[in-house]
Amino acid sequence: MDQVAAAAGVSRATVSRVINNAASVAPGIRDAVQRAIASTGYVPNVAARSLVTRRSNSVALVISEPDRPDDHSFLNRIFTDPYFGRVTAGATGALRPHDVHLVVVPTDSADHHQVIRYLRQGHVDGVLLICSSEHDPLPGQVHALGIPAVLSSRPAAPLPVSHVDLDQRLGARLAAEHLIARGCRRLATISGPLDIPAGSERLEAFRTAAGADAPAVIGDFTRAGGEAAAHRLLDDHPDLDGLFVASDLMAEGALRAVQDRGRRVPDDVAVVGFDDSSPALECRPQLTTIRQPVEEMAAEMAQLLVAHIDEPGRATRSVIFQPTLVLRASA
Amino acid sequence: MDQVAAAAGVSRATVSRVINNAASVAPGIRDAVQRAIASTGYVPNVAARSLVTRRSNSVALVISEPDRPDDHSFLNRIFTDPYFGRVTAGATGALRPHDVHLVVVPTDSADHHQVIRYLRQGHVDGVLLICSSEHDPLPGQVHALGIPAVLSSRPAAPLPVSHVDLDQRLGARLAAEHLIARGCRRLATISGPLDIPAGSERLEAFRTAAGADAPAVIGDFTRAGGEAAAHRLLDDHPDLDGLFVASDLMAEGALRAVQDRGRRVPDDVAVVGFDDSSPALECRPQLTTIRQPVEEMAAEMAQLLVAHIDEPGRATRSVIFQPTLVLRASA
DNA sequence: CTGAAAGCGCTTACAG
DNA sequence: CTGAAAGCGCTTACAG
Numbered sequence: 001m002d003q004v005a006a007a008a009g010v011s012r013a014t015v016s017r018v019i020n021n022a023a024s025v026a027p028g029i030r031d032a033v034q035r036a037i038a039s040t041g042y043v044p045n046v047a048a049r050s051l052v053t054r055r056s057n058s059v060a061l062v063i064s065e066p067d068r069p070d071d072h073s074f075l076n077r078i079f080t081d082p083y084f085g086r087v088t089a090g091a092t093g094a095l096r097p098h099d100v101h102l103v104v105v106p107t108d109s110a111d112h113h114q115v116i117r118y119l120r121q122g123h124v125d126g127v128l129l130i131c132s133s134e135h136d137p138l139p140g141q142v143h144a145l146g147i148p149a150v151l152s153s154r155p156a157a158p159l160p161v162s163h164v165d166l167d168q169r170l171g172a173r174l175a176a177e178h179l180i181a182r183g184c185r186r187l188a189t190i191s192g193p194l195d196i197p198a199g200s201e202r203l204e205a206f207r208t209a210a211g212a213d214a215p216a217v218i219g220d221f222t223r224a225g226g227e228a229a230a231h232r233l234l235d236d237h238p239d240l241d242g243l244f245v246a247s248d249l250m251a252e253g254a255l256r257a258v259q260d261r262g263r264r265v266p267d268d269v270a271v272v273g274f275d276d277s278s279p280a281l282e283c284r285p286q287l288t289t290i291r292q293p294v295e296e297m298a299a300e301m302a303q304l305l306v307a308h309i310d311e312p313g314r315a316t317r318s319v320i321f322q323p324t325l326v327l328r329a330s331a
Numbered sequence: 332m333d334q335v336a337a338a339a340g341v342s343r344a345t346v347s348r349v350i351n352n353a354a355s356v357a358p359g360i361r362d363a364v365q366r367a368i369a370s371t372g373y374v375p376n377v378a379a380r381s382l383v384t385r386r387s388n389s390v391a392l393v394i395s396e397p398d399r400p401d402d403h404s405f406l407n408r409i410f411t412d413p414y415f416g417r418v419t420a421g422a423t424g425a426l427r428p429h430d431v432h433l434v435v436v437p438t439d440s441a442d443h444h445q446v447i448r449y450l451r452q453g454h455v456d457g458v459l460l461i462c463s464s465e466h467d468p469l470p471g472q473v474h475a476l477g478i479p480a481v482l483s484s485r486p487a488a489p490l491p492v493s494h495v496d497l498d499q500r501l502g503a504r505l506a507a508e509h510l511i512a513r514g515c516r517r518l519a520t521i522s523g524p525l526d527i528p529a530g531s532e533r534l535e536a537f538r539t540a541a542g543a544d545a546p547a548v549i550g551d552f553t554r555a556g557g558e559a560a561a562h563r564l565l566d567d568h569p570d571l572d573g574l575f576v577a578s579d580l581m582a583e584g585a586l587r588a589v590q591d592r593g594r595r596v597p598d599d600v601a602v603v604g605f606d607d608s609s610p611a612l613e614c615r616p617q618l619t620t621i622r623q624p625v626e627e628m629a630a631e632m633a634q635l636l637v638a639h640i641d642e643p644g645r646a647t648r649s650v651i652f653q654p655t656l657v658l659r660a661s662a
Numbered sequence: 663c664t665g666a667a668a669g670c671g672c673t674t675a676c677a678g
Numbered sequence: 679c680t681g682a683a684a685g686c687g688c689t690t691a692c693a694g
Contacts, residue, residue, distance in 0.1 A: 001671065011681045016673055024679055046452040047381035048671035051686045056378070058434070058454075075420035076626065080609060082411055089406035092437065101454070103389070103434050106423065121377040123389075123432070223613065252613070278411060282554065282583070282613070295407065332687065342665045347689055355663055379687035383670045 001042065008036035019044060050122070058101045059305055060124045061091055062115060062142075065108050066133045077222070078106045082249065082277040083294060084130075087152075090298030091128060098306050100125070112138055119147050126305045128152070128298075133195045148308040150301045153197050154318065162308065164301045164319045168197050169205035171290040171323035175244040175272040176209035178288070178325055184242025184270055188215040190229040190254060192246045202246045202274070215240070219250045223279075226250025230257035241269055242331070248273040248280045248289055255283050255330065270331035274323075285329030292323050332373065339367035350375060381453070389432045390636055391455045392422055393446060393473075396439050397464045408553070409437045413580065413608040414625060415461075418483075421629030422459060429637050431456070443469055450478050457636045459483070459629075464526045479639040481632045484528050485649065493639065495632045495650045499528050500536035502621040502654035506575040506603040507540035509619070509656055515573025515601055519546040521560040521585060523577045533577045533605070546571070550581045554610075557581025561588035572600055573662070579604040579611045579620055586614050586661065601662035605654075616660030623654050 005012045010029060017025050018033040025033075036042075050056050063078055078084055092102050103124060107115045119127060119142065126148035129139055134156035142149045143161055151163035179187055187210040192199030199218070207214050215237050217229040226245060230253065233240065243258070245251035251273030258269050265271055265285055273280055276291035300319055308314050336343045341360060348356050349364040356364075367373075381387050394409055409415055423433050434455060438446045450458060450473065457479035460470055465487035473480045474492055482494035510518055518541040523530030530549070538545050546568050548560040557576060561584065564571065574589070576582035582604030589600050596602055596616055604611055607622035631650055639645050 012671090013673080013681060013683095014679090017680085020673080022674095026679060029679085043448060043451040045382070045671050046454055047378050047387070048686090049673075050378035051376070051382055051671080051688085052673045054686085072420075072424060072626070075424050076417065079416040079420040079423070080413055085411040085416065086407065088435075089403075089410040092410070092435075093403060093406050101434050101436070101449075103432050104419075104423075105432070117374060118432075120374040123377055256615070284587070295403070343687090344665060344667095344689080345663090348664085351689080353690095357663060360663080376687050379670090380689075381670095382672085382687080383689045385670085 001044070003040050004033065004036045004042045007040060008033045054122070055309075056123060056125050057099060058103055058124045059095065059302075059309075060103045060105050060115075060119070060127045061088065062105045062107060062127050062129050062138070064112075064115075064129065064131045064133075064136050064138050065106075066136065067108055067110075074108070075106060081221075082279060083221075083247070083275065086277060086294040087130065087298040090295030091302045093295070094299035094302035095306070100306065107138075109136075112141065116141055116145065119145055125309045126150075128301050128305060131196075132193070134197070135195060148305060148312070150305045150308070152297075152301065160316050162304045162316045162318065164297050164304065164321070165197070166292050166297065166321050166323055168201035169208075171274060171292070172202040172205035172244065172246075173209045174323065174325045175274070175290055176206050179242035179244065179270055179272060179331060180210070182242075182266075182270060182331060186237065186240045187211070187242040187244065188217075188233050188237060188240045189244040190217050190219045190226055190233065190246060190250055192219060192221050192250075194218060199246065206244055210244075219246065221247050221250060223249050223253040226253030227257045228253075230254035231261075234258070234261055234263075243269055243271045244274075245271060246274050248275040248277050248283075248287055251287055251289070251330075252279045252283050255285075255287075266329065266331045272331045276326050280326075280328070283330065288328045288331040289326050290323045291326045293321055297321055332375070334371050335364065335367045335373045338371060339364045385453070386640075387454060387456050388430060389434055389455045390426065390633075390640075391434045391436050391450070391458045392419065393436045393438060393458050393460050393469070395443075395446075395460065395462045395467050395469050396437075397467065398439055398441075405439070406437060412552075413610060414552075414578070414606065417608060417625040418461065418629040421626030422633045424626070425630035425633035426637070431637065438469075440467075443472065447472055447476065450476055456640045457481075459632050459636055462527075463524070465528070466526060479636060479643070481636045481639070483628075483632065491647050493635045493647045493649065495628050495635065495652070496528070497623050497628065497652050497654055499532035500539075502605060502623070503533040503536035503575065503577075504540045505654065505656045506605070506621055507537050510573035510575065510601055510603060510662060511541070513573075513597075513601060513662060517568065517571045518542070518573040518575065519548075519564050519568060519571045520575040521548050521550045521557055521564065521577060521581055523550060523552050523581075525549060530577065537575055541575075550577065552578050552581060554580050554584040557584030558588045559584075561585035562592075565589070565592055565594075574600055574602045575605075576602060577605050579606040579608050579614075579618055582618055582620070582661075583610045583614050586616075586618075597660065597662045603662045607657050611657075611659070614661065619659045619662040620657050621654045622657045624652055628652055 191203040273289035280287035522534040604620035611618035
């Protein structure tokens with residue numbers, strides 16, 4: 001930096017001002033400094049800057065799961081799950097124009113303190129938080145830290161934190177109504193884990209529309225889990241003719257189970273998925289599903305986070321997206 | 332930090348020493364400082380530390396593609412591709428014990444300079460570099476920067492940079508020999524892009540084993556690309572009975588194409604994939620494939636990078652993994 | 663084994 | 679509009 005200052009014949013303060021394009025620099029001086037920067041190839045040191053600005057220009061995407069039996073497979077599942085992939089893509093894209101980078105931090109309850117430590121060290125200016133359980137204490141802990149955060153769903157305990165969510169109930173209702181409208185009479189569902197809204201609310205709303213006694217098996221949002229759940233359902237209810245599965249990944253497994261039992265989709269059993277992520281197109285038949293604009297939702301989270309970082313006192317906000325029914329071949 | 336020093340009745344220097352557990356601190360003092368740290372809940376500021384140590388304790392995973400027609404779909408593809416997911420998982424897992432974090436940086440040739448700038452700013456201590464073209468100038472540029480780097484395949488131009496790679500030729504040979512051994516007589520292949528070893532070498536080695544005139548279509552490592560390529564191949568060579576596809580993702584598409592034409596797998600056409608990633612298990616029939624230990628390879632890259640960061644002059648090294656044939660139902 | 667002091671490379675009131 | 683100076687919060691020779 002001193003080199004640049006010397007080359008341009010100004011002080012370091014002035015160099016700093018043109019780099020951060022502060023309002024008040026004489027055009028002539030500004031040009032001289034810019035030339036000096038170009039010729040020296042100077043790039044400001046980010047640690048020194050962070051030290052005084054208290055900004056890192058990075059945010060964390062924390063993906064928190066309650067327990068993690070095995071480190072290896074946990075990481076594999078997270079980074080291979082199309083849902084998290086879409087979240088990462090959406091957030092990365094929205095952050096790029098702000099020149100802020102994303103650090104993905106997978107965690108489970110056993111190392112929450114690691115994450116807290118990471119955040120307290122000032123590595124990042126804020127955090128996008130995705131929890132797979134309502135009882136996860138992390139949102140509360142992060143909020144207590146006073147670091148800007150945006151959640152991917154409504155917090156269980158009321159917390160003054162912005163969040164982005166999907167109208168889960170509407171999604172499930174759309175699915176149920178479609179199955180009913182196409183003539184299905186014995187509906188059942190494979191839900192997600194019940195300790196998150198994406199599990200409990202989709203199940204409740206489905207039963208509200210399909211009948212309170214509609215059979216349900218709780219899945220785990222994995223393909224294998226969906227397959228097993230479908231077999232269980234078909235064992236107990238061999239005559240079911242309409243199935244709502246709370247994620248496309250599980251629906252892919254369920255489709256397989258139905259077909260392996262020699263039942264045709266959609267003629268014998270109609271299947272509706274949820275998400276509209278890549279597995280929906282990979283299945284045969286392709287999945288009729290409830291579309292969730294995951295990338296846009298993640299982008300919105302990122303935008304909200306940036307806003308909270310830029311304006312600390314900013315009012316908290318909740319943004320709810322509406323799902324839509326996407327008709328394909330499975331129902 | 333001053334609080335901690337005051338509470339423990341020592342100087343900041345001593346506090347710093349116990350935090351970085353420098354050898355020489357009297358046990359009694361050490362304990363007192365640790366108690367003081369615990370009671371104050373002190374966490375060192377990472378920017379201040381980086382400024383003096385010149386270490387960020389982060390590394391970048393740069394995924395470079397030659398061109399990117401559309402930002403949105405590029406990010407989506409990257410973060411949704413099982414191969415990159417496995418790389419991320421492997422690297423994250425290996426880095427965690429070293430307490431270093433991973434920043435994923437997707438890029439194309441249009442914003443190489445952004446990446447260079449990012450690296451020069453000192454955001455990270457080193458970079459894991461994955462290029463999808465041999466002609467990508469990024470490895471050379473990164474090396475010129477003098478920042479530690481590890482590549483995911485042998486650099487085209489000889490470059491004194493460590494890299495991890497797979498014995499691509501062996502993999503293709505394994506595939507060809509298996510198809511021949513099971514009785515296939517009219518072999519063909521769907522290769523990857525020819526400007527990377529994973530494309531060109533697999534193709535060459537396949538033809539060495541299967542016959543120099545074995546039909547080949549060049550794919551793009553996407554599912555849709557594999558499907559289209561298989562149709563093309565079957566149009567031109569309706570009698571082929573053995574197909575080697577250079578990635579599982581493409582193989583999944585190819586399987587579909589073969590089956591959509593009413594040909595049975597493996598009876599009419601045997602199909603061998605490459606990677607042994609999740610799509611191999613999702614296909615019906617499940618894929619016989621060439622296993623590539625992607626997570627381990629990424630972990631090795633991470634370990635090499637850490638070693639280079641810790642020991643700047645360290646000799647460069649290339650680590651080659653051996654692929655293996657995994658027998659399942661498709662061939 | 664420990665402390666006083668310098669210094670890492672920036673930004674930003676404060677004067678002028 | 680610009681500069682001199684202080685300061686961000688650490689670490690690390692250098693003495694002792």
